[in-house]
């Protein structure tokens with residue numbers, strides 16, 4: 548409810564500005580930047596639906612918000628009446644596995660594809676067994692792997708915030724946006740310390756090979772680099788089909804009618820400005836050779852209210868493009884700076900996040916990528932669905948949080964952009980601002 552009001556304000560403001568001067572489009576016919584970038588439109592697209600996650604829920608990013616031990620209520624004097632604010636939202640899509648469709652989170656921040664098995668053990672944070680309902684997942688998978696179980700290998704994955712999962716591996720045909728990816732290695736989860744939102748049943752891992760978490764043997768307590776076994780994740784198996792281009796793209800929007808993921812090309816009806824192209828950075832973990840793990844990139848700049856980043860992060864470091872993380876995670880001083888520029892200013896809330904009056908004026912935040920500046924859509928910088936009507940406060944979570952060590956461009960950045968992940972030998976990402984918002 549709050550969301551519509553907030554968007555309404557921003558959009559009418561944008562319209563008022565547009566009316567002042569003829570836009571580029573009125574002066575000349577719009578160029579087709581999608582075609583100019585060598586991209587083609589595909590019919591293999593699927594809606595991405597945005598749903599709220601509550602505080603107890605899974606953080607799908609591998610890299611959590613900072614766990615700084617601060618009590619959630621340790622706020623400025625004016626805001627200690629704010630209680631728990633549901634932190635995040637999540638995008639879901641339907642994926643076909645074993646003859647049914649499942650709600651799954653498409654996650655570029657991890658590479659394993661899994662569904663909760665109907666017999667899974669639900670564990671709490673201290674790994675005590677609980678009833679399955681405690682984990683609050685969507686429908687779970689009954690039965691086995693259509694392409695057979697893989698013996699002597701298991702999944703052992705930990706996400707940010709302490710979520711961890713163990714499962715078997717097997718092969719199954721996985722259908723995404725109408726494309727059948729045959730014999731994809733995936734996991735049915737047998738034990739899980741994670742909490743869902745009652746809607747989704749698993750994660751579609753869209754990261755690259757280096758992030759897969761298979762281990763040889765059967766005893767997860769013995770897992771280490773020594774028994775790790777990488778395998779082809781979905782984006783690699785997809786590339787084996789020579790009729791499908793090895794790319795996928797996301798066009799995320801807070802408006803579900805304009806929010807898509809597509810495979811092999813870009814979704815129809817999305818219009819953009821010019822694209823910027825940047826190579827996917829290879830990353831070295833624990834002194835090992837550099838490899839492709841995350842969709843990492845080094846922005847050229849981060850600018851807020853027209854001030855170039857000035858701080859210990861004089862030149863932005865590596866950032867990860869993560870569809871499974873809601874917020875943007877910047878270094879602490881950069882996040883503090885940006886949050887101080889809301890009018891009135893945002894305040895630190897805890898667990899890396901900040902709160903601000905829901906009707907505050909957001910600052911401008913731009914990320915320089917591939918020689919272009921990408922401005923975060925103002926409507927993304929305050930999350931109206933985090934508003935808590937039952938408390939007398941009128942506070943919402945802001946889109947910019949403190950990270951620790953690893954920094955993330957999450958949904959807040961991706962909304963209103965078209966982002967193409969090219970996992971062919973090119974290994975690059977393309978970004979363009981969308982211009983099809985009504």
Ligand SMILES: *[C@@H]1O[C@H](CO)[C@@H](O)[C@H](O)[C@H]1NC(C)=O
Nearest residue numbers: 641642643646647648649725
């Ligand atoms: C799964 O979803 C697709 C696309 O929405 C639909 O065509 C198909 O019939 C669905 N399959 C089942 C088993 O419901």
Ligand SMILES: *[C@@H]1O[C@H](CO)[C@@H](O)[C@H](O)[C@H]1NC(C)=O
Nearest residue numbers: 725726727729788789790791
């Ligand atoms: C490749 O993908 C196309 C489109 O989904 C499909 O029709 C075809 O069967 C696939 N080929 C193989 C070998 O999987």
Ligand SMILES: *[C@@H]1O[C@H](CO)[C@@H](O)[C@H](O)[C@H]1NC(C)=O
Nearest residue numbers: 703704705713767768770771
């Ligand atoms: C593997 O799973 C076990 C049991 O859940 C856990 O104790 C261990 O930390 C995990 N190891 C790795 C490398 O994820």
Ligand SMILES: *[C@@H]1O[C@H](CO)[C@@H](O)[C@H](O)[C@H]1NC(C)=O
Nearest residue numbers: 551554802803804805983985
């Ligand atoms: C969402 O997008 C659709 C399709 O472009 C549009 O018709 C609708 O007005 C938009 N909704 C809002 C709340 O702006």
Ligand SMILES: *[C@@H]1O[C@H](CO)[C@@H](O)[C@H](O)[C@H]1NC(C)=O
Nearest residue numbers: 857858859860878879880881
């Ligand atoms: C820069 O880093 C130093 C040492 O890590 C720290 O003491 C200082 O507070 C940082 N400055 C800012 C503006 O965060």
Ligand SMILES: *[C@@H]1O[C@H](CO)[C@@H](O)[C@H](O)[C@H]1NC(C)=O
Nearest residue numbers: 852888889890908909910911
């Ligand atoms: C930052 O820019 C926004 C939008 O232009 C403005 O509302 C806000 O007052 C600015 N913040 C400061 C501290 O100047």
